[in-house]
Amino acid sequence: xxxxxxxxxxxxxxxxxxxxxxxxxxxxxxxxxxxxxxxxxxxxxxxxxxxxxxxxxxxxxxxxxxxxxxxxxxxxxxxxxxxxxxxxxxxxxxxxxxxxxxxxxxxxxxxxxxxxxxxxxxxxxxxxxxxxxxxxxxxxxxxxxxxxxxxxxxxxxxxxxxxxxxxxxxxxxxxxxxxxxxxxxxxxxxxxxxxxxxxxxxxxxxxxxxxxxxxxxxxxxxxxxxxxxxxxxxxxxxxxxxxxxxxxxxxxxxxxxxxxxxxxxxxxxxxxxxxxxxxxxxxxxxxxxxxxxxxxxxxxxxxxxxxxxxxxxxxxxxxxxxxxxxxx
Amino acid sequence: xxxxxxxxxxxxxxxxxxxxxxxxxxxxxxxxxxxxxxxxxxxxxxxxxxxxxxxxxxxxxxxxxxxxxxxxxxxxxxxxxxxxxxxxxxxxxxxxxxxxxxxxxxxxxxxxxxxxxxxxxxxxxxxxxxxxxxxxxxxxxxxxxxxxxxxxxxxxxxxxxxx
Numbered sequence: 180x181x182x183x184x185x186x187x188x189x190x191x192x193x194x195x196x197x198x199x200x201x202x203x204x205x206x207x208x209x210x211x212x213x214x215x216x217x218x219x220x221x222x223x224x225x226x227x228x229x230x231x232x233x234x235x236x237x238x239x240x241x242x243x244x245x246x247x248x249x250x251x252x253x254x255x256x257x258x259x260x261x262x263x264x265x266x267x268x269x270x271x272x273x274x275x276x277x278x279x280x281x282x283x284x285x286x287x288x289x290x291x292x293x294x295x296x297x298x299x300x301x302x303x304x305x306x307x308x309x310x311x312x313x314x315x316x317x318x319x320x321x322x323x324x325x326x327x328x329x330x331x332x333x334x335x336x337x338x339x340x341x342x343x344x345x346x347x348x349x350x351x352x353x354x355x356x357x358x359x360x361x362x363x364x365x366x367x368x369x370x371x372x373x374x375x376x377x378x379x380x381x382x383x384x385x386x387x388x389x390x391x392x393x394x395x396x397x398x399x400x401x402x403x404x405x406x407x408x409x410x411x412x413x414x415x416x417x418x419x420x421x422x423x424x425x426x427x428x429x430x431x432x433x434x435x436x437x438x439x440x441x442x443x444x445x446x447x448x449x450x451x452x453x454x455x456x457x458x459x460x461x462x463x464x465x466x467x468x469x470x471x472x473x474x475x476x477x478x479x480x481x482x483x484x485x486x487x488x489x490x491x492x493x494x495x496x497x498x499x500x501x502x503x504x505x506x507x
Numbered sequence: 508x509x510x511x512x513x514x515x516x517x518x519x520x521x522x523x524x525x526x527x528x529x530x531x532x533x534x535x536x537x538x539x540x541x542x543x544x545x546x547x548x549x550x551x552x553x554x555x556x557x558x559x560x561x562x563x564x565x566x567x568x569x570x571x572x573x574x575x576x577x578x579x580x581x582x583x584x585x586x587x588x589x590x591x592x593x594x595x596x597x598x599x600x601x602x603x604x605x606x607x608x609x610x611x612x613x614x615x616x617x618x619x620x621x622x623x624x625x626x627x628x629x630x631x632x633x634x635x636x637x638x639x640x641x642x643x644x645x646x647x648x649x650x651x652x653x654x655x656x657x658x659x660x661x662x663x664x665x666x667x668x669x670x
Binding site for chain 2 (some may be wrong): 245246247374375376377378379380381382383385386388394436437438439502503
């Protein structure tokens with residue numbers, strides 16, 4: 180049961196009738212050394228907002244890339260809070276200096292750090308919100324906080340009293356955040372730890388099906404700046420089953436009512452690209468260009484070292500995913 | 508019209524006979540539990556059972572499946588999540604992102620149906636064609652051993668039939 184110390188800086192503000200708790204998310208993982216303390220004390224780059232209508236919004240300065248943190252991070256807060264999960268939303272902060280990681284010039288998400296490095300703090304934020312809401316209800320009802328409990332977005336008090344979090348938000352916003360909120364035990368979690376489905380029902384981006392949805396297969400120029408030369412010819416007689424052949428930047432898209440039909444139709448088309456000056460550029464040409472750029476930098480003393488580094492072949496299997504990148 | 512028997516049910520989709528089964532399952536029949544990963548038969552995400560044998564549905568034409576019994580992840584168990592493998596998967600907390608797990612489970616189901624008490628080498632042989640980018644391989648192995656130890660014949664829910 181950790182204290183809400185300066186390291187877990189929590190700021191309360193009232194935004195109209197909403198309760199807003201500001202805190203910070205960091206990019207260091209669980210086992211990393213403590214982050215720069217002064218920066219952590221004053222950084223607020225994430226918010227928990229409980230609105231008068233009961234909507235719970237978690238605003239994050241992190242990026243969802245299919246790793247699931249837009250579910251996981253709000254779930255941690257929501258579980259400790261006993262929020263109604265159906266009323267929980269996640270929002271992404273726009274790019275901006277005010278949303279940076281503490282002591283860091285970036286908003287970077289990575290290093291498998293989002294859950295492991297912020298787990299304790301997210302729990303405390305949720306637990307703090309819960310205690311503030313209970314305190315607000317207890318004050319209104321003139322009962323002891325210890326005689327109240329929370330469930331699914333409501334505070335329940337003696338004598339069948341109940342109030343939704345939204346109703347209590349404005350009053351709760353007047354209270355200071357608790358120093359050491361009580362965290363749930365493992366057995367008390369309702370959201371955290373629920374197993375993922377093993378029956379194929381979990382929805383991924385590729386599984387989204389909207390009414391009348393169509394699928395496209397695309398072909399783009401093999402070099403930068405290339406454009407399709409024979410679009411009119413491609414569009415003249417669309418292959419069977421194809422809804423349309425459309426121009427896209429530097430290429431063409433074939434649209435059909437199934438991905439396979441679109442892909443097959445595209446492969447059957449003779450797509451030709453206009454000539455560009457980039458057509459003749461080789462890997463050796465690119466290497467030479469990079470070398471001359473590096474030498475021109477003021478890093479002359481380390482130019483040799485950098486040249487050695489930049490000639491590594493592009494290989495980043497650590498960033499390749501199994502799932503197709505879908506534009507759903 | 509191609510006549511198919513999937514998870515014990517009859518279907519007759521109007522598709523070109525050379526369409527890979529994967530796309531008939533997903534786009535025509537709405538059975539999206541089977542996933543697309545590479546389209547080359549190299550990643551195993553598309554694994555289904557044909558007469559109990561694990562096959563890569565992205566690389567086989569739907570016409571091949573006429574008269575055969577197809578089992579997909581949706582049909583692994585009559586009651587959702589009840590197959591010993593699915594229970595072992597939850598007990599061992601196998602899935603991370605979850606995308607490859609349909610293919611993993613179908614390949615594992617086929618293995619256990621033929622080899623109820625597989626060795627690690629048996630598991631390697633049957634499972635190495637299904638890739639997991641999240642690296643859950645150790646837990647997959649543990650879960651297969653766990654399901655095998657449960658000593659329930661781990662055969663798929665639908666009967667094997669056809670040619």
